[in-house]
């Protein structure tokens with residue numbers, strides 16, 4: 425050990441003394457490295473996309489030559505390149521391109537936005553959009569097809585709720601889908617009906633959405649590629665250096681690859697594919713793709729959607745909903761279909777990530793993970809510790825919480841969900857169940873890895889909203905709810921870890937990413953304010969000043 429230490433010491437000294445010039449040196453930074461051995465620094469030197477030095481401005485001089493580009497960070501705060509551990513990149517781009525219903529604060533607002541689209545759309549052509557949330561409306565009721573029929577009688581209309589787990593269709597759309605009084609609910613979905621007449625209201629939950637959406641002509645490959653590129657551009661401007669794309673189909677791959685090959689995607693993309701189905705089957709057959717396009721594309725994960733969402737009461741609960749005792753939600757996949765996929769994934773070194781929101785979905789998926797790990801013992805696995813994930817892990821029954829750490833399952837959670845759901849979760853769940861809801865701190869204390877994401881376009885997808893939500897656990901206006909467990913908020917260091925080291929671990933990338941230290945990829949997020957010290961509400965006013973990926977400045981805020 426002693427020999428190792430002294431040789432390491434001399435190696436470090438000679439590295440500094442005889443340092444080879446770097447391509448870029450960043451100086452005058454207020455740098456949080458997330459490296460325990462050297463938590464703070466002023467300067468970073470970069471060569472061939474990787475960090476070769478972290479330390480003081482004075483020592484950085486040794487890496488500067490006439491050819492070296494020097495970037496003055498002007499005292500700004502720098503953190504390891506932030507990762508969104510859960511978002512949907514095509515949806516983010518499409519939100520920018522289609523009818524964006526975010527921020528429709530009343531039913532009238534919502535209808536006004538749709539009405540504006542009608543004269544711009546050819547008669548008979550589809551009007552689609554996304555982003556509405558009725559919980560802010562007064563009363564907080566779902567829209568109906570009658571509301572839409574009044575403003576758009578001649579166009580089929582299909583508008584997805586922000587969470588993607590529900591949509592409203594007008595009568596023209598229901599006619600095309602042949603949905604009437606007699607249509608039965610598909611597995612894992614529900615056609616909401618008028619309590620008196622039994623007619624469909626137009627609201628379709630989870631798998632019932634497919635009855636209508638399968639009739640909508642899909643975007644062309646060129647439009648898909650544009651959505652991807654638009655999404656990537658937005659992510660870079662927000663300071664994200666990597667996104668973990670929470671689900672894709674086989675036809676998403678060509679537009680992604682084309683953009684990567686054309687150099688239109690500087691963002692690092694960690695891509696999951698949906699299963700059961702052909703996309704997951706292809707990954708199980710072909711095996712993982714690692715670090716393609718200069719560490720910009722990795723695909724080693726299968727995404728399963730196991731229940732609905734809380735807002736539309738599709739999340740599978742152990743007990744009925746407190747505000748709708750006739751339902752306790754539903755699972756959207758059959759256990760017997762998942763079992764062989766999970767076992768094969770262990771043999772093939774494929775990671776599994778499963779959307780589970782309700783406490784029942786979380787319990788059953790942990791059971792299934794545990795069963796698969798028993799069925800395929802370590803010696804039969806390609807990767808000993810498979811780092812499987814539960815996406816959302818939103819509502820946990822007390823006995824299940826410690827199972828994450830015990831099974832080595834990563835909780836992939838979205839702080840903004842807690843502050844968006846603040847207004848309806850208490851009525852859906854009742855006070856008792858809130859104790860196990862959005863339990864970031866309890867999970868961390870239990871020893872689990874908690875990785876942070878935004879679930880954009882379900883949420884806005886801005887890193888500073890996520891960081892604020894994690895540390896404040898209050899709405900953007902500073903509101904909290906009765907029984908909202910403020911003790912589940914996390915510290916700023918814990919929050920930063922959720923968007924740096926934890927996502928690197930969750931993607932098997934901890935050797936390359938997650939902290940600012942020599943040898944790692946030079947991914948940096950430069951911020952307009954000192955987020956580790958300013959009062960929490962000011963975090964929301966903080967912007968991305970610069971995004972650096974592999975040492976290259978890929979975004980810079982206008983001065």
Ligand SMILES: [Zn+2]
Nearest residue numbers: 510511670879
């Ligand atoms: Zn999602």
